[in-house]
């Protein structure tokens with residue numbers, strides 16, 4: 001078959017399953033042929049080797065079964081960059097870009113800031129922070145060895161492995177008391193376990209321990225808040241669910257200064273907690 005025929009076959013197979021069947025068919029074929037979009041659009045009569053056609057059909061099947069296209073392409077866009085992604089780590093969400101901006105805002109007057117990230121996943125947060133602040137270093141933790149392997153590829157690819165240390169750790173289990181940072185940052189799993197299986201089909205392909213935070217969903221967030229108050233870091237910055245403001249506010253219960261931030265849709269999406277009561281970044 002040639003490029004044009006395969007593109008049409010892909011569009012037919014994905015019709016009614018994805019929003020943009022023709023576009024996704026193009027993306028899948030481009031990635032197998034390692035060609036730009038323009039190339040496949042103007043060379044439609046070019047024959048395709050059988051092995052490439054077989055891979056294309058297999059990728060179409062995966063997509064038809066609901067696997068996110070990012071896992072099939074092994075590429076995800078985040079903060080206007082392309083990152084490597086695979087099934088061992090959560091697919092980065094656009095709202096996490098706000099977490100990065102908040103972090104840079106809070107740390108703006110601290111020279112050579114040191115950050116510890118809980119739940120590095122694919123590495124997008126620590127990688128972007130180190131990319132955007134050349135004097136920043138971070139210790140990036142994750143309980144999942146599979147996620148750490150993916151993060152390592154991104155950290156090396158972005159040339160920040162000298163300032164981002166990866167470490168396998170259940171929360172702070174592998175962090176020594178004498179390792180002190182300016183900030184703890186985290187986008188932890190915060191969906192309730194009871195939501196499992198009820199959400200979009202694509203979530204079934206992402207690791208459970210990247211999505212579900214316990215019976216209520218906020219358990220890990222509460223553990224992170226407890227850790228923060230036992231340690232010497234000045235700031236805790238976390239992403240959270242849109243409906244977790246009251247849970248977090250009640251849990252913090254007046255300890256330190258707490259500010260919530262919203263996503264572009266105006267929903268609560270995260271918070272900054274500081275041990276100093278004079279802390280107000282948005283004033």
Ligand SMILES: C[S@@+](CC[C@H](N)C(=O)[O-])C[C@H]1O[C@@H](n2cnc3c(N)ncnc32)[C@H](O)[C@@H]1O
Pocket residue numbers: 089090091092093096118119120121122123124125141142143144147169170171187188189190209210211
């Ligand atoms: C929501 S994902 C966030 C990944 C990435 N930071 C991002 O924003 O796309 C949460 C991450 O926390 C990790 N995680 C879950 N429980 C953990 C724990 N107890 N200690 C450390 N990491 C944990 C998961 O493996 C997962 O990579």
